[in-house]
Amino acid sequence: MKAKIAVTPGDGIGPEIVAEAVKVLKAVAEKYGHDLAMETHLVGGAAYDQCGDCLPEESLAACKAADAVLLGAVGGPKYDKLPGPQRPEKRALLTLRKELGLFANMRPAKVWAPLKSASPLKPEIIDSGLDLLVVRELTGGVYFGRHERAADGQSALDLMPYSVAEISRIARVAFEAARKRRGRVTSIDKANVLETSRLWRETVTRIREEEYADIELDHMYVDNGAMQLVRAPQHFDVILTENMFGDILSDEASQITGSIGMLPSASLRSDGFGLYEPIHGSAPDIAGQDIANPLATILSAAMMLKHSFGLTEESDAIERAVGRVLADGILTKDLGGTVKCSEMGQAVIERL
Ligand SMILES: NC(=O)c1ccc[n+]([C@@H]2O[C@H](COP(=O)([O-])OP(=O)(O)OC[C@H]3O[C@@H](n4cnc5c(N)ncnc54)[C@H](O)[C@@H]3O)[C@@H](O)[C@H]2O)c1
Numbered sequence: 261m262k263a264k265i266a267v268t269p270g271d272g273i274g275p276e277i278v279a280e281a282v283k284v285l286k287a288v289a290e291k292y293g294h295d296l297a298m299e300t301h302l303v304g305g306a307a308y309d310q311c312g313d314c315l316p317e318e319s320l321a322a323c324k325a326a327d328a329v330l331l332g333a334v335g336g337p338k339y340d341k342l343p344g345p346q347r348p349e350k351r352a353l354l355t356l357r358k359e360l361g362l363f364a365n366m367r368p369a370k371v372w373a374p375l376k377s378a379s380p381l382k383p384e385i386i387d388s389g390l391d392l393l394v395v396r397e398l399t400g401g402v403y404f405g406r407h408e409r410a411a412d413g414q415s416a417l418d419l420m421p422y423s424v425a426e427i428s429r430i431a432r433v434a435f436e437a438a439r440k441r442r443g444r445v446t447s448i449d450k451a452n453v454l455e456t457s458r459l460w461r462e463t464v465t466r467i468r469e470e471e472y473a474d475i476e477l478d479h480m481y482v483d484n485g486a487m488q489l490v491r492a493p494q495h496f497d498v499i500l501t502e503n504m505f506g507d508i509l510s511d512e513a514s515q516i517t518g519s520i521g522m523l524p525s526a527s528l529r530s531d532g533f534g535l536y537e538p539i540h541g542s543a544p545d546i547a548g549q550d551i552a553n554p555l556a557t558i559l560s561a562a563m564m565l566k567h568s569f570g571l572t573e574e575s576d577a578i579e580r581a582v583g584r585v586l587a588d589g590i591l592t593k594d595l596g597g598t599v600k601c602s603e604m605g606q607a608v609i610e611r612l
Pocket residue numbers: 273277332333334335336337349353520521537538539540541542543544545546551552553554556594
């Protein structure tokens with residue numbers, strides 16, 4: 261298999277963690293005989309420092325021309341004074357998502373057996389199982405509807421539009437993902453109040469009946485969903501939800517695992533192209549100290565192999581190697597160990 265990956269390390273710990281993921285991707289390519297071309301491009305504050313723009317034209321063009329993008333993280337206190345639209349998170353991240361047409365955000369959240377004690381949930385709840393995937397619609401809904409403030413400043417409105425086409429394409433992503441997992445989708449909405457949610461529920465139900473009869477589907481109101489995530493997380497396999505509910509629920513789901521340095525994500529388009537990044541930020545407080553945990557980025561690279569390149573065996577091999585690293589007690593500082601960021605890539609490679 262031959263593919264071109266745009267590597268965008270970004271700011272803070274971004275370059276340190278991405279370097280480890282690149283090492284692992286190179287080792288996988290060698291072991292399985294793939295040709296993965298990786299080129300590094302500037303994004304975020306690092307790009308602003310060099311060219312006065314957090315997303316230079318060259319970087320955007322390189323991401324568009326690639327088969328997938330591996331991103332570290334962007335932002336940091338140095339750039340907080342920039343005007344909103346020029347800030348790394350807005351200019352680089354939101355523009356990339358929009359320009360690349362990434363409508364499906366996937367965030368797996370699971371508790372790794374050796375890290376159970378990091379979860380804020382009671383051990384008996386963790387023991388019953390927490391291994392789920394949040395599939396969030398990323399380019400529609402209230403974040404992209406009309407936003408207005410009345411002329412007298414006394415009222416405001418935000419519109420929440422959704423079309424059948426938008427709901428159908430994200431529903432298919434969730435059903436496909438469930439087929440590769442435990443075969444169950446829970447669609448979360450607020451159909452007792454919102455018309456968009458009623459359209460969401462009808463559409464998801466129809467897509468399941470017509471195309472995915474092998475997948476189990478249930479529906480939940482978002483208030484109940486938020487509660488069940490901490491009360492009975494084992495209920496969930498794939499959670500399918502719209503943009504704003506997904507923003508909130510995916511943060512809740514990731515926090516209940518307790519280890520921010522372990523959580524990968526993918527933002528996808530329907531042709532398989534995707535942008536892969538850890539869910540955490542640039543961690544300026546620990547940047548340059550070689551103590552960051554690169555496993556979320558390494559697991560994001562594993563998601564890339566599976567979702568963009570169809571390399572399921574290679575992806576699973578990385579996940580298993582990460583599991584062994586943890587079981588062997590090879591832990592970075594955030595997990596209570598002393599292993600350096602720059603040692604983690606090699607530790608994973610040795611277990612591949
Ligand atoms: N996708 C992104 O690029 C992204 C996402 C979130 C935040 N940010 C930006 O990152 C900057 C810092 O944000 P923040 O401090 O709120 O969140 P953060 O995720 O960067 O850090 C929160 C805490 O978790 C720790 N942490 C995060 N990742 C870690 C890792 N891999 N290993 C060990 N410890 C880790 C940090 O040291 C910090 O104490 C801000 O500028 C923010 O806007 C970027």
